[in-house]
Amino acid sequence: MEDIIRQIEEKYTALGQNPETYLKGLLHSKPLNYWDYTQVDALLNLQTPRTDFADEMIFIIYHQVTELMLRLIKHEIEQVVFSDKLNTDVFVEKIERCSRYTEVLTSSFAVMSRGMNYEDYNKFRLSLAPASGFQSVQFREIEIYTTDLINLVRYDLKDKATTIENSFDYLYWLDAGLDRKTGKKSLTLTQFEERYLKQLIDLANKCETINIFQKFTAVKTTDENYKALKTALRKFDYLFNIKWPIVHLETAESYLIEKGMKRAATGMSDWQKYLHPSYQRRIFFPNIWSEEELKNWGNFVL
Numbered sequence: 001m002e003d004i005i006r007q008i009e010e011k012y013t014a015l016g017q018n019p020e021t022y023l024k025g026l027l028h029s030k031p032l033n034y035w036d037y038t039q040v041d042a043l044l045n046l047q048t049p050r051t052d053f054a055d056e057m058i059f060i061i062y063h064q065v066t067e068l069m070l071r072l073i074k075h076e077i078e079q080v081v082f083s084d085k086l087n088t089d090v091f092v093e094k095i096e097r098c099s100r101y102t103e104v105l106t107s108s109f110a111v112m113s114r115g116m117n118y119e120d121y122n123k124f125r126l127s128l129a130p131a132s133g134f135q136s137v138q139f140r141e142i143e144i145y146t147t148d149l150i151n152l153v154r155y156d157l158k159d160k161a162t163t164i165e166n167s168f169d170y171l172y173w174l175d176a177g178l179d180r181k182t183g184k185k186s187l188t189l190t191q192f193e194e195r196y197l198k199q200l201i202d203l204a205n206k207c208e209t210i211n212i213f214q215k216f217t218a219v220k221t222t223d224e225n226y227k228a229l230k231t232a233l234r235k236f237d238y239l240f241n242i243k244w245p246i247v248h249l250e251t252a253e254s255y256l257i258e259k260g261m262k263r264a265a266t267g268m269s270d271w272q273k274y275l276h277p278s279y280q281r282r283i284f285f286p287n288i289w290s291e292e293e294l295k296n297w298g299n300f301v302l
């Protein structure tokens with residue numbers, strides 16, 4: 001006890017504070033409880049259905065669950081990106097965590113694909129236009145934190161992307177909402193850009209030399225953790241850019257295809273084509289895949 005009091009005294013004295021004030025404050029402060037710590041009341045009040053269909057609650061909550069898992073992925077990635085002295089064993093551990101979170105997202109997607117009434121979903125979703133999961137900014141932030149921007153530029157437009165700013169005119173994900181011939185953008189895309197484009201360009205500038213791809217490139221092949229790191233990055237690339245897109249696409253197909261006919265999605269994309277990983281070719285670490293794997297991107301199981 002004396003030792004702890006001495007350490008408290010030292011800590012606050014070093015901060016130029018009176019330790020007695022803090023000890024008295026401790027005497028009067030209330031013990032913590034679970035609901036205040038986890039803010040569970042706030043969390044459980046963040047759902048605002050737009051219709052009376054009971055299953056809309058599942059749709060909202062599962063999107064929120066996904067956003068929280070994306071937050072966890074970002075939390076790990078940010079530590080790698082902003083670390084000055086990164087040990088490669090920590091690097092491996094962080095990427096393995098990202099894969100674990102992504103696995104949770106792929107294995108739980110049945111909550112969507114099998115968990116909602118088909119007719120009800122196809123009614124309540126009409127009240128949600130033009131909102132779309134496409135507008136998830138965390139999804140785009142993870143991409144930008146993880147790889148060089150050029151790897152997010154559509155594969156056949158790479159020559160045109162010469163600066164960070166102009167690369168944003170050629171990103172693969174514009175194909176969900178931009179008619180590249182007429183230059184016309186969907187409302188879903190316009191809304192998203194108005195809200196987030198500047199912030200994403202800033203992030204891309206900030207991450208240009210410190211993103212995960214750059215950090216990996218700086219690791220020497222002789223490093224004792226090089227192989228484990230490569231394996232971890234391959235797994236994360238596969239899970240985030242092939243496995244999750246496939247389960248997501250299969251879910252879209254289970255609700256939006258009827259008698260072989262494709263229904264329009266709320267974001268109005270040519271979704272069946274756009275969402276397939278072999279079309280998107282979103283590959284965070286192209287230099288760790290074989291030519292064969294790159295050729296078959298989206299069509300193999302790791």
Ligand code: HEM
Nearest residue numbers: 063066112132133134136139173252265266267268269271
């Ligand atoms: C019944 C469930 C779902 C269906 C039918 C569905 C459908 C679609 C469709 C058709 C698109 C293409 C854009 C558009 O035209 O709207 C899309 C994009 C997207 N959705 Fe979903 N989605 C579902 C659930 C989810 C969930 C739970 C999330 C989690 C946040 C999500 C995240 C995304 C993301 C990030 C994109 C953009 C993907 C990319 O650019 O590669 N979706 N979704």
